[in-house]
Amino acid sequence: MKTVTLIRGEHKGEEIMVVNFDFDKTIEDHLIGFPNLKRNSSSGKFYLKNTAKNLGLLFHHLRKIRCYVDYSELSQKQVETPVKRKRLFLPPIDSFHKKDLIRFRRWLEEKRLSPHTVNTYVEVTHFFVRYSILKKSKNYSRDLVESFNYDFIVCEGKSVSYQNQCINGIKKYFLFKGMDIGALDLIRPKKEKKLPVVLSKAEVRSLMDVTHNVKHRTLLSLVYSGGLRIGEAIQLKVDDIDSKRMLIHIRGGKGKKDRYTLLSQSFLETLRQYYRQYQPKVYLFEGQNSATYSTSSAQWVLRNAVLRAGIRKEVSLHTLRHSFATHLLENGTDIRYIQELLGHSSPKTTMIYTHVTENSIKNISNPFDDL
Structure with a gap:
């Protein structure tokens, strides 16, 4: 043969x-x-x-x-990778389940989950309920969840992160319905352990240099210089900037925790220029038709800057936060302080930056050099 x-x-x-x-x-x-x-x-x-x-x-x-x-x-x-099958079309939701999902949203809000988490859980549960209507299933069983997982997530090529969000949302919905989720034994798949994408200091500088709009440059500078999540940045209020102590007060961050992070002296000059020009009243970054600037607008600002700077890495707003932590570590900052600045509950989360620092890799002697 x-x-x-x-x-x-x-x-x-x-x-x-x-x-x-x-x-x-x-x-x-x-x-x-x-x-x-x-x-x-x-x-x-x-x-x-x-x-x-x-x-x-x-x-x-x-x-x-x-x-x-x-x-x-x-x-x-x-x-x-399986060959993508014919797209799954879910039937519209009926009036009974529509009212049920409204009550589910209120129940989640009463648990004081973040608006983003509430929207995500309601959205994925909405898909699951429509799938159960498609299958004409009156019982929410483990088999139905597994079938939904395969047809709607695996065959559609959705990510592991999205799959976990779906399972979390369905679990919350079952709790809302008073079902014993322990008996169903719904297991979330393990995430891939990927190292974060990090920009060099020169690449961060190039992003700022090509961003000429004062508001846009201030936003990107804030996210990097304070190591903020984008949700924290757009929820920041004018009074949260403490220029006397050179600190930024983050209120109700991830896990509903308050913390302080650094206020850069160089950034403070940019911030004052922005404040004089835009005069924000309550929130530091206000939208045209809303109280706060939108996440989608912030993402557009970054994408535009990345294109102008000619950076080919896969960059997101969170990349600026990763870069802040990595550059601190490379400057010799104790990892425990970095953990506090980032608002990590566990030092294990912060330890990932030890794998991407330039200093730690450069100090390793390559055996090829000894040949």
Whole structure:
């Protein structure tokens, strides 16, 4: 049996699979004309986009001429990704469940959960209830949750984080309904342990330099210089800035905890310029049609700055917070102080920054240098 090996490659920034085999006229003739298959003009190798669908089609195509297809060198993640099925359409919710979800929202608000968490839990529960209507199920069983998880989350290619949010929301809904969630044994999947993306100080400076709007530059500078979450930044009030003690008072942060963080002397000059120009009354950053600036507007500001600065990393507003913590650690700040500034409950959360600091990596001697 002839062997064809599929090797992972890249062409013009796109992941491809290269079809590798010892020259054989039968295989070559059989491959010519295969949909979307291209050929490198210099090497003569066949290749196509690396997707689960293409892999399946090519596999069956080569099996027609009794070829053994070795795809072990392809990305395991790509091989295991299921082919996306036909989109799942959920029926509209009925009046009974609509009223039930309104009561569920009020119940969550009474628990004093954050508005963002309440909206997320109600949204995912709304999808789950519509799914139960689709399945004509009157009982909220573990099987129904697992079926919803597979059809609505796994097959739709949604993230592990979103899957956890769905399970958390459904658990809260079951508690609201007075159901024994312990008996259902709903388990959340483990998150991938990814290191945070961190910008260098030069990259942070370039973001500020290309942001000419005073309000936008002040917002980005605040998030970085104080290590704030974006929700904390847009909820900040004018009175929370303590320029005498050079501190910023964060009220009701994550976990409903108050804390203080640093007020940079350099940032204070930018802040005063912003205040003179915009004259905010209550909240430091006020929206055009709302009391506070919106998160989506803040995200747009950052995206625009990243494009202008030519930064190719996957940057979010939280990246500025990660960068603040990492730069403090690189400057020799005790990790316990960083934990307090960030508002982390556990030092384990803060310890992740020890894995991305430039100093700790630079101090390691590379064995290649000793050859």
